[in-house]
Amino acid sequence: MDRGYRDSVWRLGATAAAMLMAVLLAACGQQEDQAATGGDTASSLERVVKIGHAGPLTGPIAHLGKDNENGVRLAIDEANAGGTVIGGEKIKFEMISEDDEGKESKSTVVAQIIVDAKVAGVIGHLNSGTTIPASKIYHDAGLPQISPSATNVNYTNQGFKTAFRVMANDAQQGKVLGDYAVKNLGAKTIAVIDDRSSYGKGLADEFEAAAKAAGAKIVTREFTDVTKTDFTAILTRIKGMNPNLVFYGGMDSQSGPMMKQIKNLGLKATFLTGDGGQTAQFLTLAGPEGEGAYASSPGVPLDQMPGGQAFTDRYTKTFKQPIQLYAPYAYDSMNTMIAAMKAAGSVDPKVYLPQLAAIQYQGVTGNIAFDEKGDIKGGSISLYKVENGKWKYLETKGGG
Amino acid sequence: MDIFLQQVLNGLVLGSVYALVALGYTMVYGILGLINFAHGEVVMIGAMVALTVMNALLGAAVGLPPSLVLALATATAIAVCMALAFSIERVAYRPLRRAPRLAPLITAIGMSILLQNLAMMIWGRQYRTFPSVIPVTPHSIGGASITDVQIVIIVVSAAIMAGLLLLVQYTRLGRAMRATAENPTVAGLMGVNINRIISATFVIGAALAAVAGVLVAANYSIAHYSMGFMLGLKAFTAAVLGGIGNLAGAMLGGLLLGLIESIGAGYISDVSGGFFGSHYQDVFAFLVLVLVLVFRPTGIMGERVAERA
Numbered sequence: 007m008d009r010g011y012r013d014s015v016w017r018l019g020a021t022a023a024a025m026l027m028a029v030l031l032a033a034c035g036q037q038e039d040q041a042a043t044g045g046d047t048a049s050s051l052e053r054v055v056k057i058g059h060a061g062p063l064t065g066p067i068a069h070l071g072k073d074n075e076n077g078v079r080l081a082i083d084e085a086n087a088g089g090t091v092i093g094g095e096k097i098k099f100e101m102i103s104e105d106d107e108g109k110e111s112k113s114t115v116v117a118q119i120i121v122d123a124k125v126a127g128v129i130g131h132l133n134s135g136t137t138i139p140a141s142k143i144y145h146d147a148g149l150p151q152i153s154p155s156a157t158n159v160n161y162t163n164q165g166f167k168t169a170f171r172v173m174a175n176d177a178q179q180g181k182v183l184g185d186y187a188v189k190n191l192g193a194k195t196i197a198v199i200d201d202r203s204s205y206g207k208g209l210a211d212e213f214e215a216a217a218k219a220a221g222a223k224i225v226t227r228e229f230t231d232v233t234k235t236d237f238t239a240i241l242t243r244i245k246g247m248n249p250n251l252v253f254y255g256g257m258d259s260q261s262g263p264m265m266k267q268i269k270n271l272g273l274k275a276t277f278l279t280g281d282g283g284q285t286a287q288f289l290t291l292a293g294p295e296g297e298g299a300y301a302s303s304p305g306v307p308l309d310q311m312p313g314g315q316a317f318t319d320r321y322t323k324t325f326k327q328p329i330q331l332y333a334p335y336a337y338d339s340m341n342t343m344i345a346a347m348k349a350a351g352s353v354d355p356k357v358y359l360p361q362l363a364a365i366q367y368q369g370v371t372g373n374i375a376f377d378e379k380g381d382i383k384g385g386s387i388s389l390y391k392v393e394n395g396k397w398k399y400l401e402t403k404g405g406g
Numbered sequence: 407m408d409i410f411l412q413q414v415l416n417g418l419v420l421g422s423v424y425a426l427v428a429l430g431y432t433m434v435y436g437i438l439g440l441i442n443f444a445h446g447e448v449v450m451i452g453a454m455v456a457l458t459v460m461n462a463l464l465g466a467a468v469g470l471p472p473s474l475v476l477a478l479a480t481a482t483a484i485a486v487c488m489a490l491a492f493s494i495e496r497v498a499y500r501p502l503r504r505a506p507r508l509a510p511l512i513t514a515i516g517m518s519i520l521l522q523n524l525a526m527m528i529w530g531r532q533y534r535t536f537p538s539v540i541p542v543t544p545h546s547i548g549g550a551s552i553t554d555v556q557i558v559i560i561v562v563s564a565a566i567m568a569g570l571l572l573l574v575q576y577t578r579l580g581r582a583m584r585a586t587a588e589n590p591t592v593a594g595l596m597g598v599n600i601n602r603i604i605s606a607t608f609v610i611g612a613a614l615a616a617v618a619g620v621l622v623a624a625n626y627s628i629a630h631y632s633m634g635f636m637l638g639l640k641a642f643t644a645a646v647l648g649g650i651g652n653l654a655g656a657m658l659g660g661l662l663l664g665l666i667e668s669i670g671a672g673y674i675s676d677v678s679g680g681f682f683g684s685h686y687q688d689v690f691a692f693l694v695l696v697l698v699l700v701f702r703p704t705g706i707m708g709e710r711v712a713e714r715a
Contacts, residue, residue: 064526065531066532068531229683229685230687233632238416238420238668239669239671239672239684240687242409243409243413243671243675245409246409262533262628263628266627270544271544287533291627291628293535293627
């Protein structure tokens with residue numbers, strides 16, 4: 007008897023709570039709808055604008071994903087602190103950061119989550135392999151997407167008006183690297199290794215074509231993958247061919263140990279890799295054996311960037327750790343998007359997209375403007391060499 | 407020729423590690439009929455613990471000789487892994503000993519995922535640099551080069567495997583282990599403390615895994631929370647290749663697998679005229695697994711299946 011009474015009270019309470027929840031949720035949903043469509047609600051309150059970010063936040067290159075996230079976060083924090091006003095409204099940006107694990111299969115799932123969260127734009131992804139499949143979803147939703155670091159040519163070759171990048175692509179980088187290997191480093195025979203990812207393979211293909219065009223002979227093409235740390239079998243094979251230079255298309259998690267094993271096997275060839283290896287992590291992983299390695303990086307080095315030093319100071323002050331790699335580009339991507347919103351006087355993707363395509367923005371990494379495909383105009387490539395355990399800046403090629 | 411010798415050396419180094427880890431799989435399988443998929447993760451924990459101890463000791467600047475630091479780190483790693491394996495067996499496997507075979511297998515996979523994520527939380531997601539205390543200056547043997555770490559790997563693995571064989575053949579514990587493997591119920595009736603023997607088996611396997619973890623990390627100067635997964639799969643393949651449940655088989659299987667992988671990846675491209683490339687390296691390991699399971703399910707030195715069933 008007693009128990010039955012308590013039960014019914016409990017049930018009543020639960021029903022009431024559920025109804026209250028439903029009403030609240032509906033109210034929230036309405037607010038979000040208004041935010042997304044850019045309705046003219048003349049309110050004195052801040053208007054929350056969501057920005058999507060996606061990158062690998064777990065896995066072997068999580069440190070790079072987190073670095074990008076930090077870049078976006080810094081830009082958003084500064085915009086919020088500065089009291090950004092767009093179209094007469096006070097704007098508060100909010101980041102929705104999702105983990106794509108650096109996997110193609112996860113990237114589309116994450117992209118859909120971001121689209122469903124009704125964001126005003128997307129910064130990401132980090133890898134080319136994740137950026138390309140996701141870009142279709144953002145394009146179909148009409149969302150502008152700026153990738154800070156995807157460099158595969160195909161990303162902007164799909165004819166999507168929503169796809170942009172602030173970094174020179176692989177075709178530009180591979181061409182410069184292939185040319186540099188032959189003309190500056192004097193390589194006549196070259197072994198090429200890649201990690202079978204969109205980025206690694208794309209870069210290695212462009213490198214191979216450019217090196218061949220410059221007159222070098224490619225003695226072999228070897229492959230590995232992003233989970234490996236043992237390359238002795240392929241390096242031994244390469245040793246048997248005695249090339250002047252070994253080129254690796256891939257990330258620092260592999261190129262670091264690879265460099266070590268090259269030295270340990272007594273392979274006497276110059277080591278050259280792309281921007282995925284031009285990192286602090288490479289130096290740690292390769293240790294003293296990293297000495298003499300060459301690598302490239304799109305853009306100009308941090309200390310030669312117009313706003314490089316100031317950015318480094320702000321970043322290290324905020325996050326208490328050094329910049330890994332692409333944070334300045336993530337930061338610039340976010341600020342470029344905000345600049346386009348300001349120019350359009352709207353956070354509505356449809357309204358500010360044309361402004362983004364025509365943007366002229368002076369960022370930390372340099373001047374940002376896009377060509378008709380969404381690639382950065384005049385993307386320059388810089389070359390570096392490890393000397394005394396540090397990346398030493400050599401010169402900047404291309405661009406203009 | 408020197409290139410071939412180099413590939414053989416590469417294969418031996420790789421194979422020694424596979425063999426050490428494979429022993430852990432095979433010992434547990436021999437006694438419980440359980441494939442302990444969490445074993446690869448024990449290897450990783452061993453490497454990570456050793457890394458932490460070494461960084462602490464080297465960072466404290468007490469000026470200990472590097473070899474002593476490495477020894478202390480390895481000892482700590484062994485102790486931690488032994489305790490870990492003991493707890494895993496008590497918590498995750500013992501309650502399921504009478505359950506259908508699938509249940510402990512799934513628990514083992516769950517344990518593996520749990521340990522990986524735990525390690526990710528403790529040691530972070532990035533590749534960690536393992537301090538290189540053993541000099542890595544390469545020596546030249548007939549045109550092939552080998553580093554001190556690699557010599558240590560081959561020597562230590564050989565010594566440990568010999569020790570294990572002696573332990574199993576000539577000690578009371580070894581005899582009890584063999585008896586339990588033969589028939590747990592009868593061994594129990596003869597006065598063997600089955601639970602103690604099973605715990606001992608897990609603990610010995612974990613000690614080998616800890617050593618393997620330290621050796622791998624020292625060789626590549628790298629430790630990473632997911633390093634144990636692929637290594638565990640390869641070692642499992644080695645155990646099956648040699649005949650799972652058979653100690654000598656695991657050692658042979660490990661060495662063979664190392665050689666197959668290394669020589670396979672080094673020469674497939676020449677043999678196939680460039681049609682297959684070095685990206686088939688992992689395929690060899692698993693192709694071997696499939697072929698063994700199809701043509702000789704008991705492995706090279708395995709006993710007849712009927713005895714176990």
